[in-house]
Amino acid sequence: MARRVVTRLCTMAPCAAFAFSFVSAAYGKTCELEIGSTDQMTYDKKELTFDSTCGTVTVNLLHKGKLGKEIMGHNWVLVATPDKQAVLDAALKAGVATQYVPKDDKRILAASDLIGGGGKTSVKVDVAKLKKGGDYTFVCTFPGHSALMTGKVIVK
Numbered sequence: 001m002a003r004r005v006v007t008r009l010c011t012m013a014p015c016a017a018f019a020f021s022f023v024s025a026a027y028g029k030t031c032e033l034e035i036g037s038t039d040q041m042t043y044d045k046k047e048l049t050f051d052s053t054c055g056t057v058t059v060n061l062l063h064k065g066k067l068g069k070e071i072m073g074h075n076w077v078l079v080a081t082p083d084k085q086a087v088l089d090a091a092l093k094a095g096v097a098t099q100y101v102p103k104d105d106k107r108i109l110a111a112s113d114l115i116g117g118g119g120k121t122s123v124k125v126d127v128a129k130l131k132k133g134g135d136y137t138f139v140c141t142f143p144g145h146s147a148l149m150t151g152k153v154i155v156k
């Protein structure tokens with residue numbers, strides 16, 4: 001349908017390019033992202049880009065390793081970058097009973113469950129709470145993992 005309209009309206013290349021970008025924006029929006037993690041205490045991405053026009057973005061976290069969550073647990077926790085260290089300190093104090101996610105901590109913008117090898121979990125992020133161009137970090141709050149397991153969220 002959209003394609004037929006484009007063909008009818010566009011006889012010149014610039015118009016076609018514009019129409020293509022319009023159609024991509026309408027149909028190519030990504031509001032669901034995936035990030036993997038490993039037994040080597042790493043994520044497989046250092047950066048995730050959120051589209052600010054998504055009401056919510058779903059982040060799917062996969063654990064591609066084999067080790068259990070008691071020894072190689074991974075989660076995906078989103079914070080404003082300046083809050084990172086304080087949240088990690090609070091996570092350590094909160095301990096395994098909370099899966100290293102302190103309850104009712106307003107600095108935590110989103111937090112997934114803790115998973116072990118072969119596991120998979122999802123977390124929804126309320127993008128309206130984030131500022132376009134803001135400085136956001138994701139991190140695994142399992143003790144000792146944050147040095148390697150961290151990255152940036154870009155809001156566009």
Ligand code: CO
Nearest residue numbers: 073074140145
């Ligand atoms: Co981890």
